[in-house]
Amino acid sequence: xxxxSGAGSGDVEDRRGIGGGGMKIGCGGLLVLGVLSLLFRxxxxxxxIGGGGLSTAPGGDDPARKAxxxxxxxTSRNSFGDLQDYWAQNVSGYRKSTLVLFWDxxxxxxxxxxxxxxxxxxxxxxxVYIDLGFYKDLKNRFGAPGDFAQxxxxxxxxxxxxxxxxxxxxxxxxxxxxxxxxxxQLSVRMELQADCYAGVWGHxxxxxxxxxxxxxxxxxTAAAAIGDDRIQKMSGRAARVESxxxxxSAQRVAWFKRxxxxxxxxxxxxxDTR
Ligand SMILES: [Zn+2]
Numbered sequence: 001x002x003x004x005s006g007a008g009s010g011d012v013e014d015r016r017g018i019g020g021g022g023m024k025i026g027c028g029g030l031l032v033l034g035v036l037s038l039l040f041r042x043x044x045x046x047x048x049i050g051g052g053g054l055s056t057a058p059g060g061d062d063p064a065r066k067a068x069x070x071x072x073x074x075t076s077r078n079s080f081g082d083l084q085d086y087w088a089q090n091v092s093g094y095r096k097s098t099l100v101l102f103w104d105x106x107x108x109x110x111x112x113x114x115x116x117x118x119x120x121x122x123x124x125x126x127x128v129y130i131d132l133g134f135y136k137d138l139k140n141r142f143g144a145p146g147d148f149a150q151x152x153x154x155x156x157x158x159x160x161x162x163x164x165x166x167x168x169x170x171x172x173x174x175x176x177x178x179x180x181x182x183x184x185q186l187s188v189r190m191e192l193q194a195d196c197y198a199g200v201w202g203h204x205x206x207x208x209x210x211x212x213x214x215x216x217x218x219x220x221t222a223a224a225a226i227g228d229d230r231i232q233k234m235s236g237r238a239a240r241v242e243s244x245x246x247x248x249s250a251q252r253v254a255w256f257k258r259x260x261x262x263x264x265x266x267x268x269x270x271x272d273t274r
Contacts, residue, residue: 001075001147001210008074009081013100013127016069017061065103072132072150073101079151080128082210083158086201090265097161098127099154106131119153121160123169128157138225148202148215149222152256155201159194162265168193184245189270191246192255195223196268199259207263216260223256224249 066073080099088094100106105114109125119130130153138153139145163169172190176183202219205211246252258267 003078009077016103069132075147100129121157123164146218148218152219152222155198159197193270196255196259199256203263223252
């Protein structure tokens with residue numbers, strides 16, 4: 001991808017190296033935990049300061065790991081910034097989201113999460129969470145390298161932010177409560193719409209000359225790679241349609257394409273299944 005000189009996003013919270021995602025405890029707290037540990041003869045401190053233990057640098061910072069992630073961080077910041085500019089122009093009353101970078105574990109407005117969960121959007125605090133290590137997985141396990149594939153992942157999560165702002169997320173949640181038997185089907189529709197929104201942004205990025213030849217295919221590979229059927233097969237299980245929450249690879253590719261070719265958010269009517 002080719003970014004202009006003004007690219008990049010300041011709306012990033014870098015929580016890498018902060019064990020447990022910003023769960024900082026002061027000296028007083030440590031002292032109390034120390035005393036309690038002695039009383040109960042077990043280590044109560046380590047779980048509070050992350051897996052690193054006391055021997056690591058304050059906050060568990062790891063400059064080497066950050067250096068390896070530098071190109072991934074750049075692509076993430078650039079695409080996140082561009083996505084927000086795009087949606088601010090296309091959704092009235094747009095509120096900015098924040099991209100939270102973390103390692104291993106994070107505390108979000110939606111509870112604690114581990115990297116294994118993959119990147120996610122939390123509607124409660126309107127933030128996007130990603131452990132950049134996910135991109136290594138995307139490349140090694142799912143065969144989807146390239147920076148547009150990475151941007152697609154961010155674009156999908158920002159798509160969920162758009163659903164929060166437009167009220168779609170609240171409507172879906174209410175419908176799921178009314179009809180629990182449809183809950184999964186409704187989440188699939190919501191996921192496919194986020195894919196379509198990612199495509200809509202891709203259309204704009206392409207028109208503005210940000211995409212390089214061959215990068216659209218990259219996005220499609222990423223969409224196909226993270227379909228639920230692929231993920232389930234990769235983890236050694238046979239794909240079962242009723243447990244899908246993101247949609248099949250074919251569905252995801254189809255909706256991404258729909259967004260990409262039309263460039264219109266209105267075309268992402270994934271809930272209309274006629
Ligand atoms: Zn999603």
